Amino acid sequence: MKLIHCLGLILILACLSFACTPNPYKSINKQHKKKVEAATQNILEIPKAGEEGDTTNVTDLWVGTTNFSIRRPNFVIIHHTAQDSLEQTIRTFTLPRTQVSSHYVVSKDGTIVQMLNDYLRSWHAGRGKWGHDTDLNSSSIGIELDNNGSEPFTTAQIESLLSLLKRLKNDYNIPTANFIGHADIAPARKVDPSAHFPWQKLAEEGYGLWYDTHMVTEIGIPDKNGQYISKEIMLEPVPSHFNPKEALRIIGYDVSDYTSAIRAFKIHFIQKNLDSDLDDNDLRILHNLYRKYL
Numbered sequence: 001m002k003l004i005h006c007l008g009l010i011l012i013l014a015c016l017s018f019a020c021t022p023n024p025y026k027s028i029n030k031q032h033k034k035k036v037e038a039a040t041q042n043i044l045e046i047p048k049a050g051e052e053g054d055t056t057n058v059t060d061l062w063v064g065t066t067n068f069s070i071r072r073p074n075f076v077i078i079h080h081t082a083q084d085s086l087e088q089t090i091r092t093f094t095l096p097r098t099q100v101s102s103h104y105v106v107s108k109d110g111t112i113v114q115m116l117n118d119y120l121r122s123w124h125a126g127r128g129k130w131g132h133d134t135d136l137n138s139s140s141i142g143i144e145l146d147n148n149g150s151e152p153f154t155t156a157q158i159e160s161l162l163s164l165l166k167r168l169k170n171d172y173n174i175p176t177a178n179f180i181g182h183a184d185i186a187p188a189r190k191v192d193p194s195a196h197f198p199w200q201k202l203a204e205e206g207y208g209l210w211y212d213t214h215m216v217t218e219i220g221i222p223d224k225n226g227q228y229i230s231k232e233i234m235l236e237p238v239p240s241h242f243n244p245k246e247a248l249r250i251i252g253y254d255v256s257d258y259t260s261a262i263r264a265f266k267i268h269f270i271q272k273n274l275d276s277d278l279d280d281n282d283l284r285i286l287h288n289l290y291r292k293y294l
Ligand SMILES: [Zn+2]
Pocket: 078, 079, 080, 124, 182, 190, 192
């Protein structure tokens, strides 16, 4: 009887201590709510015309219309965190001084933590350009994958990411070509997600474009010792007038720093020999690919 009482007491104490454990994110969640309310206030405000310095011809007659909805994201930008844990990333994204965030963080075990409403502008892209879009933060959803940058991504993480991408693509009707990486939009500054990232698998599921793999075959090339080394090559030849810089630009890359644009292309589509120039096979892949973006 005494033992049962004792066990009961332990159980009650355990329950109490669990219930009393403060939510470590209570304070930041409260601050988040305040900031969302401030942003909402901006939307509720009726714009004032004719204020000092306003040189437009907008009259002060305000006519509201009910034919509207909230603007939607049209890109997904994938990152690796370059940090060591989900907790560390959450801490970084909740410290005001870091000025960085993302909509979602995907942990190695596949757990996804959402940190912002999809309609809000996260600070994940920074300075960057894709095609003519120079404000990717405004047009995209940011997804960070917990990964230190030099390790493979886990199966659970990629499976979770795919389920999230499915929802986002469906909810916002995001075009297949608009699933890209941070390095793609900021080639001179960023290298994420790393060459370990399975872009081909994503493309096979409908997120991002890929070259025609049925045009790729394996051949044996003799080395100087007469040994054959197998190498994959794209069979489709490159026409003599092909301009790789123009092709990268058409895909979306900012080619103002051409060397960095080549590197970003290689991180995404070649995933090896990242520091070398485009070789014959890389050019064939680039040529095969860019026509999908025309
Ligand atoms: Zn990034």
